[in-house]
Amino acid sequence: MRFQAVDKTNLVEKVEKRLLDVIRKNHLSIGDGLPSEIELTQKLGVSRSVVREALSRLRMLGVLETRKKRGMIVAEPDVFSSCGRALDTALLNKSAQEDLFEMRLILELGFADLLFLRKTDADLEFLEKIVEKEEKTKSEPARIKLEIKFHKTLYQIAGNDMLLRFQCLLNSFFREAVQREKKNKRYKGNATHRDLLEELQNGTPDGFREKMRSHLSPHLIRLKERSKGD
Amino acid sequence: MRFQAVDKTNLVEKVEKRLLDVIRKNHLSIGDGLPSEIELTQKLGVSRSVVREALSRLRMLGVLETRKKRGMIVAEPDVFSSCGRALDTALLNKSAQEDLFEMRLILELGFADLLFLRKTDADLEFLEKIVEKEEKTKSEPARIKLEIKFHKTLYQIAGNDMLLRFQCLLNSFFREAVQREKKNKRYKGNATHRDLLEELQNGTPDGFREKMRSHLSPHLIRLKERSKGD
Numbered sequence: 001m002r003f004q005a006v007d008k009t010n011l012v013e014k015v016e017k018r019l020l021d022v023i024r025k026n027h028l029s030i031g032d033g034l035p036s037e038i039e040l041t042q043k044l045g046v047s048r049s050v051v052r053e054a055l056s057r058l059r060m061l062g063v064l065e066t067r068k069k070r071g072m073i074v075a076e077p078d079v080f081s082s083c084g085r086a087l088d089t090a091l092l093n094k095s096a097q098e099d100l101f102e103m104r105l106i107l108e109l110g111f112a113d114l115l116f117l118r119k120t121d122a123d124l125e126f127l128e129k130i131v132e133k134e135e136k137t138k139s140e141p142a143r144i145k146l147e148i149k150f151h152k153t154l155y156q157i158a159g160n161d162m163l164l165r166f167q168c169l170l171n172s173f174f175r176e177a178v179q180r181e182k183k184n185k186r187y188k189g190n191a192t193h194r195d196l197l198e199e200l201q202n203g204t205p206d207g208f209r210e211k212m213r214s215h216l217s218p219h220l221i222r223l224k225e226r227s228k229g230d
Numbered sequence: 231m232r233f234q235a236v237d238k239t240n241l242v243e244k245v246e247k248r249l250l251d252v253i254r255k256n257h258l259s260i261g262d263g264l265p266s267e268i269e270l271t272q273k274l275g276v277s278r279s280v281v282r283e284a285l286s287r288l289r290m291l292g293v294l295e296t297r298k299k300r301g302m303i304v305a306e307p308d309v310f311s312s313c314g315r316a317l318d319t320a321l322l323n324k325s326a327q328e329d330l331f332e333m334r335l336i337l338e339l340g341f342a343d344l345l346f347l348r349k350t351d352a353d354l355e356f357l358e359k360i361v362e363k364e365e366k367t368k369s370e371p372a373r374i375k376l377e378i379k380f381h382k383t384l385y386q387i388a389g390n391d392m393l394l395r396f397q398c399l400l401n402s403f404f405r406e407a408v409q410r411e412k413k414n415k416r417y418k419g420n421a422t423h424r425d426l427l428e429e430l431q432n433g434t435p436d437g438f439r440e441k442m443r444s445h446l447s448p449h450l451i452r453l454k455e456r457s458k459g460d
Contacts (some may be wrong), residue, residue, distance in 0.1 A: 012286060016301060039374070049279060049282070050284065053283055053286045056242060056283045056286065056287060057286060057287060057290050058281070060287050060290065061318075076326070095391075096306070096391070096392070099390050099391050099392040099393070100392060101392060102344065102390050102392075102393070103390065103392055104342070104389075105339055105340070105344075106337055106340035106341045106344065106390075106393065107336055107337070108340070109339070109340040109341075109342070109343065109439075110336035110337055110338070110339040110340020110341070111336045111339075111340070112339070113335070113339065113443070113450055113453075114332060114335075114336065114453075117453060143431075158336075160329050160332050160333065160336075161325075161326070161329050161331070162326070162329040162330060162332075162333055163332070163333060163336065205443070206439070206440060206443070209436070209439055213343070213435070213436070219244065220343055223343075223344075223347060
């Protein structure tokens with residue numbers, strides 16, 4: 001005898017899914033309106049509070065937004081906005097934090113081709129100024145700020161909105177990692193920001209990846225140790 | 231005369247933020263309980279429906295979950311679960327889709343070091359089987375399935391949960407991209423899956439990155455053309 005599993009999804013989630021289906025199946029696009037809360041209540045045969053909660057969730061995902069006098073309209077979902085909120089809670093466990101940190105290494109080792117495709121003279125001058133300032137700066141907190149600015153600028157040059165928003169999420173982790181790295185003198189990356197900049201000016205994506213790998217090697221060594229540990 | 235901007239955040243969002251603050255400031259950790267809906271209503275001085283909506287949003291973010299007999303408890307937020315839902319709407323505009331696709335290229339060019347750190351003999355054997363099957367398969371749909379399986383396995387070997395979940399998000403885009411690539415014979419990557427596998431067996435992260443770049447070159451060329459266009 002086989003029993004089909006009972007659908008345990010609660011009502012709000014069902015209504016949320018139903019609304020997403022409606023948007024998809026009717027090919028509603030950005031700016032199109034949705035029926036009012038009362039209409040939806042009647043059509044879906046659920047209580048108004050259930051409809052309201054489902055709409056609220058979709059607003060939070062950025063799938064819908066409220067416009068004065070026009071009611072609910074379809075919006076462009078912001079893929080990372082809600083991730084940011086979840087991260088913000090600082091509730092991520094150690095392993096999720098390490099995952100995030102590794103994501104940073106992956107991205108910075110992976111975005112070289114985009115950098116070479118999209119770099120402009122203005123970008124290179126901007127990086128040049130950061131590096132010059134960094135080389136002259138003796139104060140440790142000021143240097144860390146410039147260090148972060150250099151990396152952030154690379155994300156900007158890559159010219160991918162999603163990547164950039166991901167970088168914003170990572171920001172707090174950046175700061176911690178840089179500080180950890182500075183404390184731990186034993187791990188010192190070989191390639192400097194100056195080397196990375198020169199490669200970006202006159203080199204190739206492959207060359208940039210190699211230099212970036214050398215620059216990030218303190219972290220890669222740490223990963224290796226973590227892996228051996230478990 | 232200067233006027234301070236009016237805070238337009240709605241009540242639900244304010245309650246949501248307040249609850250996140252409470253979790254943070256009291257150092258609540260995963261599994262810890264939260265006051266009941268009624269208690270929160272009284273403490274925060276807002277209506278029960280506002281509290282309910284805020285709790286619902288936090289449940290959706292994975293920050294809270296409901297447990298039988300224990301009420302609301304703090305959960306580990308799942309950074310990508312809600313992104314997945316937003317993506318699912320297929321409402322992303324062309325530019326966001328291109329962004330996502332570029333993210334794939336960045337990740338696959340960037341995860342080489344993790345692959346070499348975490349690969350096992352079993353992983354290599356698994357890849358070997360995929361490649362052998364692929365080399366013998368003539369049916370195009372079957373080949374595309376194996377192509378996707380090969381890349382997905384690489385994400386798994388990298389051993390980073392966040393990366394893997396991101397890959398799940400990308401899955402539908404993968405399929406489209408592979409089909410586009412197959413149609414467009416003019417762009418054919420030089421390095422094959424066999425080359426990538428051999429590099430992973432006996433090579434280095436740098437070598438793997440170079441081969442992956444050659445393998446993905448059809449897409450990189452497409453990016454170049456897109457950049458020139460705008």
